[in-house]
Amino acid sequence: MKIASFFILFLLPFMCLAQLKENTTDTTTQNETSKNGSVLNNQISEEKYVLINGIEQWVTIKGNPSKPIILFIHGGPGSPISPFIDVLYKDLEKDFIIVQWDQRGAGRTYGRNTPPKELTSEYLKANPLTLEQMASDGVEVSKYLLKRLGKQKIILAGTSWGSALGVKIVTKQPDLFYAYVGHSQIVTPTIDMEFYSKIYKMAEDRNDKEALEILNSIGKPPYTRAKNVGLLFRVLKKYERANSTPAPDNWFVLAPAYDNDIDNKNREDGDDYSFVNYIGDEKLGVQPMITNINLMRDNLEFKIPVYLIQGNEDIMTPKEASKKYFDTIQAPKKEYYLLPKAAHGFNQSVVDTQHKIFKSIKTL
Numbered sequence: 001m002k003i004a005s006f007f008i009l010f011l012l013p014f015m016c017l018a019q020l021k022e023n024t025t026d027t028t029t030q031n032e033t034s035k036n037g038s039v040l041n042n043q044i045s046e047e048k049y050v051l052i053n054g055i056e057q058w059v060t061i062k063g064n065p066s067k068p069i070i071l072f073i074h075g076g077p078g079s080p081i082s083p084f085i086d087v088l089y090k091d092l093e094k095d096f097i098i099v100q101w102d103q104r105g106a107g108r109t110y111g112r113n114t115p116p117k118e119l120t121s122e123y124l125k126a127n128p129l130t131l132e133q134m135a136s137d138g139v140e141v142s143k144y145l146l147k148r149l150g151k152q153k154i155i156l157a158g159t160s161w162g163s164a165l166g167v168k169i170v171t172k173q174p175d176l177f178y179a180y181v182g183h184s185q186i187v188t189p190t191i192d193m194e195f196y197s198k199i200y201k202m203a204e205d206r207n208d209k210e211a212l213e214i215l216n217s218i219g220k221p222p223y224t225r226a227k228n229v230g231l232l233f234r235v236l237k238k239y240e241r242a243n244s245t246p247a248p249d250n251w252f253v254l255a256p257a258y259d260n261d262i263d264n265k266n267r268e269d270g271d272d273y274s275f276v277n278y279i280g281d282e283k284l285g286v287q288p289m290i291t292n293i294n295l296m297r298d299n300l301e302f303k304i305p306v307y308l309i310q311g312n313e314d315i316m317t318p319k320e321a322s323k324k325y326f327d328t329i330q331a332p333k334k335e336y337y338l339l340p341k342a343a344h345g346f347n348q349s350v351v352d353t354q355h356k357i358f359k360s361i362k363t364l
Helices: 082-088 107-112 121-126 131-149 161-172 193-205 209-218 226-242 261-279 319-328 348-360
Strands: 026-033 039-052 055-063 069-073 097-101 154-159 177-183 306-311 334-339
Touching: 039 131, 055 082, 055 107, 055 131, 069 131, 069 161, 082 097, 097 131, 107 261, 121 261, 131 154, 131 161, 154 161, 154 348, 161 177, 177 348, 193 209, 193 226, 209 226, 226 261, 306 319, 306 348, 319 334, 334 348
Parallel strands: 069 097, 069 154, 154 177, 177 306, 306 334
Antiparallel strands: 026 039, 039 055, 055 097
């Protein structure tokens, strides 16, 4: 049974569609020199599969090898941003080493570790994703980077789903990290009547007949099918986009190496696979990861500085939840940034704030 592709841009801060040449490793270090021979720029560019906890996972490393590492934990789960970093974070490469990791079940990592067949319910039941496993993967990726690049610690940045996973990673082994930077921070995600009613009222206030038809068709939560949550998120994202400043048009155009049939299919199937695992689906026999995320209960103490970036127009992970979490946590240092005209996704103010925070973090 083929799983319908219902995840497109429901949960993630942005849309991702990517993969690459099979089993390609490209490692280069480039030196640019001035006329008198002095080194102006020293860059590393490395893209390859790395064996992490028994499976090959896609990792890209770009930037100045003499500078600190930033490891980005993408959202979704299932939506890597590795195809877009040459636009999003190119400006940071002179001051940092920028690392993207396609998580278990996402992008090229998904394509590398699944049979070349359709995503089926049988595969979903036999290959569940778990928060514990993915946090362990994140720790091992971090250890690999420190050894590979000869560094002592890493700055870890997580967005949306990646913010929940990021917290789990840095609290699991804090000695590996300088700081944690969370964007669109998940705290205790719930799809309940309060959440549904808030979106329903928005549709009523706008006399949005199309949205009301969708909301009435899926009914009130709780939901036993992931596709109903996907439809709810479709309406939510529509209103977030309407109330926020969009990202520049060129931000999420696929890099040529990732724009091909194999990568596109693997990203699409990875999105579906990860979303079903995140939300759960009774008919497909998939248990939800979302029920295991309760940071207010489990992750209140940090041994490293914490920085949270919150969009004022974010409905998916609202400011009320992230601010309450921020006020409750204990950390050596903590800062909270509330951005007007930003929602759950990325725009220029989000990236500018990330840059500001990264450059302020004290590293060895």
